[in-house]
Amino acid sequence: MTIQPQEKIRVAVIGTGPGGLAAIIHLLRVPFVELSAFDQATELREVGAGISINQNTWRHLHLLGAANAIEQISARGDGTKVDHEQRNGLTGELIAQSFQKVEINAPPRSRIERYKLQNALLGQVPKGFVQLSKELSKIEESSKGTDLTFEDGTTAGPFDLLIGADGIRSAVRKHAFPDHRLSYTGKVAYRVIIPQSKVAHIKGIPKAATFWHTKDTHVYTDPLDNGLFEIATRASEPEEDIKKVSWGQKVKPEQVQHHYDHYCETIKQVIAAPDEWLEFAMFGGPRLESVISNGHIALLGDASHPLSGAFGSGAAFAFEDAYVLAQALLYTHKNGESVSQAIRLYDEVRSPHYKGLYQILNNFASNAKEIEAISPPLIENDFINERTRRNWNAENKWIYEYDVTKVWKQYIDTIDAGKDLTKLSLQKNKEAETAIVPVIPVSA
Ligand SMILES: Cc1cc2nc3c(=O)[nH]c(=O)nc-3n(C[C@H](O)[C@H](O)[C@H](O)COP(=O)(O)OP(=O)(O)OC[C@H]3O[C@@H](n4cnc5c(N)ncnc54)[C@H](O)[C@@H]3O)c2cc1C
Incomplete structure (x- = not known):
């Protein structure tokens, strides 16, 4: 469906954890989006303990207008403060250390109680906006859009875009990818x-x-x-x-x-x-090849990458998803393109990112295999030290420094360059299409 500039896009967000709330905050700022949000919870509160706010998380909290609500309790040091240590749990032996950053544009990592993050995000969402006690139970797709049915028997829709931000056990993922197993x-x-x-x-x-x-x-x-x-x-x-x-x-x-x-x-x-x-x-569960379905369903946050809390940065990944999805809608709307094109762009930027993260987990598994194969076999302490050294080296730092705003810009610059070339007939259509290059993670 092609959207006319005067038309509103009807969007539903299912789930209001960090990902859903970030999507709501971004999309409430988009004038052509008519937004609805639902959560199964009877009240919006966060269980759990602490959450790390890394460099990439801070970046998005600023974009979401939620950074000031979180006290930045980790004061910036002179770079000598140890930020992380990796130790052998059996002996206490120190294996590796990393130090706090001092760059002015990179706030130090903080660890805060999870409810503080939730409250900071909720502060940006109008009271009563999220419809509570709405457990999604059925999704029906038709040419008119997507209709939703909730456990309490109520219905909503049709929607032009359904955003599944309903966490690791996502009902939207189950509907879109019934063969995917968690x-x-x-x-x-x-x-x-x-x-x-x-x-x-x-x-x-x-x-x-x-x-x-x-x-x-x-x-x-x-x-x-x-x-x-x-x-x-x-x-x-x-x-x-x-x-x-x-x-x-x-x-x-x-x-x-x-x-x-x-x-x-x-x-x-x-x-x-x-x-x-x-x-x-x-x-x-295994990685999804694509985080979108049928041109009108997009998965976001834990729903899009069932990584089981690996990397301790799931809230940041969800924020990155929400940012890209909102940007993709803005970009395609400006060009008079469809919702389905918007989520295709979203998928092209986010799926490679999740591929990269799953690859790190595969590398972890290969590291363990390689170390197990060492002859004569390493004693347990040496095994732990060697595996920790290999897994937690500087190579994976990009995850926490990843700047999706730059990645997005680079991506649309590439698309625009392709379009210009097409206009000037400098390249055949086919070549212009291939100008949409896969996104390589860049550091901030
Ligand atoms: C042990 C552990 C430690 C972690 N530590 C960190 C950390 O230090 N830093 C970090 O950034 N991340 C961390 N994470 C990951 C982080 O918690 C998640 O990635 C993040 O909460 C994902 O947000 P989300 O919005 O995608 O999903 P969720 O927070 O799971 O929210 C999903 C929402 O959907 C609602 N919902 C679910 N099903 C339905 C339905 N059928 N109908 C309607 N609503 C529904 C739920 O009520 C919930 O509100 C950790 C995770 C775990 C498990």
Whole structure:
């Protein structure tokens, strides 16, 4: 369908986590979009513990007008402050360190409570705008658009564009890609934020965000700048031991502690400190070849890349998606092009990004295989150190520095160059089409 300049595009956003809220904020600024938003929740609140605000996250919080609402509690240092440490969880041995950035345009990484991020975004959305208690249960596509049915029996639509921002277990993804399978990864995350006073007596806790690795699991410790202390862990738990839907459930310390008996003394004591934990069963699935469907459905955030929290930057990925989708609608509308063309551009920019992220996970798996094949076999400590060194090197830093605004600009410049060439008949149509090059991640 080609959109006439005077026509409004009817858009529905399903899900209002960080991704859905970012999409709403961007699209509310687009005059030709008639926006509706739905969430299954009865109230908009965030469960969980901390969330890292990396350089790419800050960039988008500024674009969303939500940065000022988040105190920037990590003061910029002179570059000598250790930002991250990678340690051997069995011995406590330091494997690698990285230092805080000092560049003026790169705010230091912060770790904040998740609800603060949610509140900062909600501050940019008119009260009552999101329709709550609307669990999407059915999607019907026709030539008139997409109609939605919710669990409470109500309906909405038709819409010209359906944005599935409904998280890792996305109902929109299930509809668009019925053969895609999500499964329990065999890993559970236990997370908590407690006062620093509860761990003040424990020796050997670094002042930096620290990953303590073992062969199968890790523990993350982070003394936050506001007197709180975050602990986030992974544990292996077979499916029969864990309720498959467990997400943000409170659990007792006994359920958590036994997983970390073999860790070094510092971590054993840290794990003993909380009176209660939150448990998250981790789900994941293969990469989708495309994050769009049928010319009028776009997946965004965790719905578009079921990576199971890998890289600790899912909110930033969702913000990047929302930015590109809004830009694509603006760009195609200006050119009198269709919604289906807009989401095709969105897909061309975002799918390669997710391909790159999945590739890193494949590299992790290859690293582990290569190290396992070393002869004579490495003892466990050496295995952990070698794998950590290989996985967490500077090569992956681009994820957190990635500037999708530059990538988008580069992309449309390439398209525009192709169009100009076509106009001037300097190239045959076919060649102009191929001028749409795949996007290579660029650093900020
Ligand atoms: C253990 C863990 C640690 C993480 N740490 C970090 C971190 O440090 N930094 C970071 O940036 N990211 C982190 N992430 C990832 C981050 O939490 C997610 O990537 C981010 O929340 C994704 O946002 P989203 O909006 O796509 O989905 P979600 O936040 O999952 O939101 C989905 C929304 O959709 C709604 N919904 C779902 N189904 C339906 C339906 N059928 N109908 C209507 N509404 C529906 C839900 O109620 C929810 O509001 C972590 C994730 C995990 C699991």
